[in-house]
Amino acid sequence: MPPRSKGAVLPAILIRVSQIWAENLSKRYPVALKEPGFVGTLQHFFRRRYRHVEAVRQVSFRIEPGEVVGFLGPNGAGKTTTLKLLSGLIHPSEGRVEVAGHEPFRREYTFLRKITLVMGNKQQLIWDLPAAESFRVNAAVYEIPEAEFRRRVGELSEMLGLTDKLHQPVRKLSLGERMKAELLAALLHHPQVLFLDEPTLGLDVNAQVAVREFLLEYNRRYRATILLTSHYMADITALCERVLVIHQGRLFYDGALSGLLERFAPYREVYLKLAVPMEQDRLERYGELRSLEGREARLLIQREQLVARVSQLLGELPLDDLEVREPALEEVIGKVFATGQA
Numbered sequence: 442m443p444p445r446s447k448g449a450v451l452p453a454i455l456i457r458v459s460q461i462w463a464e465n466l467s468k469r470y471p472v473a474l475k476e477p478g479f480v481g482t483l484q485h486f487f488r489r490r491y492r493h494v495e496a497v498r499q500v501s502f503r504i505e506p507g508e509v510v511g512f513l514g515p516n517g518a519g520k521t522t523t524l525k526l527l528s529g530l531i532h533p534s535e536g537r538v539e540v541a542g543h544e545p546f547r548r549e550y551t552f553l554r555k556i557t558l559v560m561g562n563k564q565q566l567i568w569d570l571p572a573a574e575s576f577r578v579n580a581a582v583y584e585i586p587e588a589e590f591r592r593r594v595g596e597l598s599e600m601l602g603l604t605d606k607l608h609q610p611v612r613k614l615s616l617g618e619r620m621k622a623e624l625l626a627a628l629l630h631h632p633q634v635l636f637l638d639e640p641t642l643g644l645d646v647n648a649q650v651a652v653r654e655f656l657l658e659y660n661r662r663y664r665a666t667i668l669l670t671s672h673y674m675a676d677i678t679a680l681c682e683r684v685l686v687i688h689q690g691r692l693f694y695d696g697a698l699s700g701l702l703e704r705f706a707p708y709r710e711v712y713l714k715l716a717v718p719m720e721q722d723r724l725e726r727y728g729e730l731r732s733l734e735g736r737e738a739r740l741l742i743q744r745e746q747l748v749a750r751v752s753q754l755l756g757e758l759p760l761d762d763l764e765v766r767e768p769a770l771e772e773v774i775g776k777v778f779a780t781g782q783a
């Protein structure tokens with residue numbers, strides 16, 4: 442191919458490339474089998490036997506630049522394993538994966554500059570040093586010039602409301618402040634792709650809201666792509682229009698959060714304030730009675746029966762109030778996982 446002359450015009454067609462791309466991605470972990478007792482220990486020493494845990498099975502998806510996607514699943518579903526595969530900490534057993542144009546497991550420096558992985562239960566800041574000192578280590582690793590380093594720390598600490606906490610030892614920070622400082626450290630190199638594993642774990646409601654707002658603002662300012670796991674559904678509803686749901690290593694839903702409710706919750710929740718106390722069986726005629734406490738009751742009613750049942754309730758029962766609500770996402774997800782429905 443002839444060398445491109447100076448000032449040559451690039452092809453006008455822009456190809457939209459997925460920022461994260463996984464195809465039939467699988468991960469099997471070998472787990473050593475060991476019989477109990479002394480004989481078992483000896484056998485294990487001379488002739489190890491293994492079984493395999495299928496942590497991730499044939500998972501395929503694409504995420505476009507700037508998307509914020511929630512990654513849901515019960516404990517042990519394979520979320521952390523998938524994030525480790527995407528960030529290159531572990532090698533896939535099968536399948537293909539590409540993140541920001543790189544094969545993650547090669548761990549090229551140019552790749553590492555484009556991504557970050559934050560795990561709510563792990564910390565990178567040094568406990569006895571002020572966070573500002575740990576940031577300097579990251580600045581050196583990522584070769585961030587001094588002036589730019591100062592600008593970024595200033596900008597991110599202001600966005601996080603952390604400006605006056607950077608110079609006290611990390612061990613003296615509250616959990617929420619520490620998590621914010623962890624995020625600052627993880628974003629100092631301005632990664633394009635953020636893998637966040639339970640970033641609000643253990644935080645109180647105010648700190649959770651602050652972290653969420655920060656992530657939204659970071660995504661808006663830098664058009665960063667975010668894949669996020671959280672057991673707090675408020676995080677998911679506040680941040681993600683799209684969710685991936687994984688169960689026993691298999692991806693069984695990839696789509697809009699609202700679609701998840703429609704597909705897996707074909708019912709609405711009807712809240713009743715009864716004018717007089719009532720027996721359980723009187724309410725059970727109208728739907729699945731979820732709770733009855735004093736004069737307050739919650740019923741689940743199939744969507745297609747909703748109008749008929751609500752007019753029956755209004756006509757037949759003495760009520761002070763009636764409200765139709767979307768079911769709580771936690772409840773829907775819990776039901777899906779409990780029944781293994783996919």
Ligand SMILES: Nc1ncnc2c1ncn2[C@@H]1O[C@H](COP(=O)(O)OP(=O)(O)OP(=O)(O)O)[C@@H](O)[C@H]1O
Pocket residue numbers: 470471472494495496514515516517518519520521522523
């Ligand atoms: N290093 C490992 N060796 C063997 N098995 C592992 C290893 N890491 C994870 N597993 C197993 O792989 C499966 C998936 O684990 P993973 O940590 O990915 O789940 P998760 O969805 O992140 O769960 P949680 O919500 O509890 O963090 C589990 O059965 C787990 O026990």
